[in-house]
Amino acid sequence: MxxxxxxxxxxxxxxxxxxxxxxxxxxxxxxxxxxxxxxxxxxxxxxxxxxxAGFRNKAKMAVGGTVDSPTLGILDAQKSGVDLRGCGVLQPGLRDALPRIACFISQARIAPYDVAARRGELKYVLLTEAPSGELMLRFVLRSREALSRIRKHLPGLQRALPRARMISVNLQPEHKAVLEGDTEIPLTPATTLAMRTNTIDLRLGAKSFFQTxxxxxxxxxxxxxxxxxxxxxxxxxxxxxxxxxxxxxxxxxxxxxxxxxxxxxxxxxxxxxxxxxxxxxxxxxxxxxxxxxxxxxxxxxxxxxxxxxxxxxxxxxxxxxxxxxxxxxxxxxxxxxxxxxxxxxxxxxxxxxxxxxxxxxxxxxxxxxxxxxxxx
Missing domain, CATH: 3.40.50.150 (Vaccinia Virus protein VP39)
Known part of the structure; x- marks a missing residue:
């Protein structure tokens, strides 16, 4: 590859x-x-x-850049965002969803978290795709500051990304290398994603582990x-x-x-x-x-x-x-x-x-x- x-x-x-x-x-x-x-x-x-290639059903994307030009990928040695939306090991459905999520971040004015300056809100975008094509989308935020704007613009995101069955916000307020916090705020009626394996539809919750x-x-x-x-x-x-x-x-x-x-x-x-x-x-x-x-x-x-x-x-x-x-x-x-x-x-x-x-x-x-x- x-x-x-x-x-x-x-x-x-x-x-x-x-x-x-x-x-x-x-x-x-x-x-x-x-x-x-x-x-x-x-x-x-x-x-x-x-x-x-195209085998990963999960995208754990660190968010960097600015609210008008967010990056979804990793952080470099200087803690600046590196955009990896085209990552080839991700399933195609994940790659297709990421630009739409980036647009939503700008529309909802969710400021990416600046690790060096310790300011901003959005730390990670966590995205999982089921074999059906349905998605679980989670925004890891530092606080509730952007929550009302996320809810306001959510219908637009759902129209742009109708495969997103489950959307939630996770709160991780601490400045440390921890992916997610204890508090999960559902934004959709669905709180699980059906991950079909062989003949069984395993139900994944927001924090459920499943093989990548x-x-x-x-x-x-x-x-x-x-x-x-x-x-x-x-x-x-x-x-x-x-x-x-x-x-x-x-x-x-x-x-x-x-x-x-x-x-x-x-x-x-x-x-x-x-x-x-x-x-x-x-x-x-x-x-x-x-x-x-x-x-x-x-x-x-x-x-x-x-x-x-x-x-x-x-x-x-x-x-x-x-x-x-x-x-x-x-x-x-x-x-x-x-x-x-x-x-x-x-x-x-x-x-x-x-x-x-x-x-x-x-x-x-x-x-x-x-x-x-x-x-x-």
Whole structure:
């Protein structure tokens, strides 16, 4: 893939830009296999590849420039705005929406936040596109100062961007490198976006996590469902379940599935998805994964556990709990092979038997890995 922003040196976020895709994939596979080399009997399935361009379903655009000429992209070393509306890794629908959003910023007179001077209002534009083409649009503001103007001009934005199903304002008043704040102000009746994955419409709330590459997310869920079907467990836990992607994809037949996630918003979304889809053998609970595991009765321990933690991994405590438990099978989905390798070492009673790399993030060194573990 060729990128004019990268070639001009104005954006180097995609560190592998210009490298042949086959070479990117080979390097990632080598890196992952090296990190997991201690598990010599691990069978590696063929990696799942991605489109090289137009794969990102999310645009997290820092806002710079002026109210009459806002930039949507990143901030440079001097904290000045660099416009990246034509970024080639974004889905085309996102790129199409960004100029219209920039026009709205000027019309509503929402002053971009000047990091160096600590003045202005608009910090980020966060945009997510569903496979249907519908959009979730969020404006991250420092205060409510521009809120009345946003509401006044909102009908014009909705006419210019009819695909925007959900629009909201997030308040992040602090001067620090935090993407969003605690307060979310809905501006539309809809408060969720339906993200269709395979045959399930996952409902995303404003702060819900979803993988940045929808096609690869579908492959992740399919792989977990295939492994689960092969093992045919009577009960499953999906720890760090988010909006319920893994749990809902493995909830086949009479199998009892429980999803655990610390975010109450995500649990609400997952429950709504299950209800709408008529999936009655799954329940979702807002709780800390480690606490839930420790407080569960022996009779409730599942046959199979799915873990999909953040980059830090599941950690030693949960790894040791799984290792000592009656869980017979673990499916570990990881976005960081370093923490994955560390967690696998902490579970010696569970043998990694199959693994697969999923190229979630082309043009970067990041990737997803999924490992199937069975009790020795």
């Amino acid at each position: 060729q990128c004019s922003y990268f070639d001009a040196g104005v954006c180097r976020s995609c560190t592998l830009m210009g490298t042949e895709y086959s070479a990117q994939l080979a390097d990632k596979q080598h890196d992952c296999k090296t990190l997991l080399a201690a598990h010599s009997r691990l069978e590696w399935l063929s990696p799942i590849t991605s489109s090289e 590459n929808t096609a690869i997310a579908e492959h992740l869920y399919t792989q977990a469902a295939d492994w689960c079907a092969h093992k045919n467990p009577r009960s499953v836990w999906d720890l760090y379940c988010g909006v319920g992607g893994f749990a809902l994809h493995v909830a086949a037949g009479a199998r009892h599935v429980t999803g655990i996630e610390v975010s109450a918003e995500a649990i609400e979304s997952a429950t709504a998805t299950a209800t709408a889809a008529g999936i009655g053998n799954v329940r979702f609970i807002a709780d800390n994964a480690l606490r839930f595991a420790h407080e569960s009765r022996a009779a409730d321990i599942p046959d199979l556990a799915i873990v999909n933690p953040p980059r830090r991994g599941i950690g030693t405590d949960l790894a040791h709990w799984l290792d000592d438990s009656a869980v017979q099978t673990v499916i570990y989905s990881s976005c960081n092979a370093v923490s994955l390798a560390r967690d696998l070492e902490a579970m010696p009673a569970l043998a990694p038997v199959q693994a697969r790399l999923f190229d979630m993030f082309p043009q970067t060194r990041h990737y997803e890995t999924m490992v199937l573990l069975e009790r020795r």
